[in-house]
Amino acid sequence: MRKPLMAGNWKMYKTAPETRAFFQTFALLVTQSGHCEIVICPTFPNLAAAAEATQGTRIEIGAQDMYWAKEGAFTGEVSGPMLLAVGAKWVLVGHSERRQYFGETNQTVLKRTVAALEYGLKPIVCVGEKLEERESGRTEALLAEQFREGIAQLSSEQFAKIVIAYEPVWAIGTGRTATPEIAADAHRFLRSLVASDYGQDAAAAVRILYGGSVKPDNVKILMAQPDIDGVLVGGASLDPAGFACIVNF
């Protein structure tokens, strides 16, 4: 009932020619991938090239961040309408690298998510604990806080349009994937938070992606967990053949 969503976050990698070359190969490898939705999130300057290269395919394009205002004196920022205008349909919100290096907070995650929805973009809202939080037994408290402050302020109508990504910070770019059990526990916990705030139907409907060192050789076991509805992939989404293997898990 929940269609898998396989998303790639290219972080600060690839030029426009490299973006076009990726899609030339990748698009051919996922023509039979009707079992899932596919989203790739390149850097801002390459969104237009990516949107053009994926026209007529099932691959959709997302941005890695956005600002909440429509326009204005916000040097360096990019708004929802600007993303839509270059062909983006999705946007990542609250990625841990945005939280860690660029001052993203639960409060600004909420503002970006609300703005994304207002402009018709589909937000993938990222949550996840740091290593010290996991090791001190505070994973659930932290996830509950990120959920309560950054997500649970949305109305039911707004919530129905978002995707959640659980990305334990200690597993991102480290080669250290959460075990399927750890990931499954966190996903189950997040779904229980959704159930208590938005009801059982919303909990059954929301897609929760796992992210953190997903690779072709571990995607299958992760996707076998009932509460994992897709993946958000960084490093391994840069290679067309590798990411196609992940998409076609």
Ligand code: PEP
């Ligand atoms: C990410 O950037 O969201 C991510 C999960 O990265 P990686 O797959 O490289 O760990």
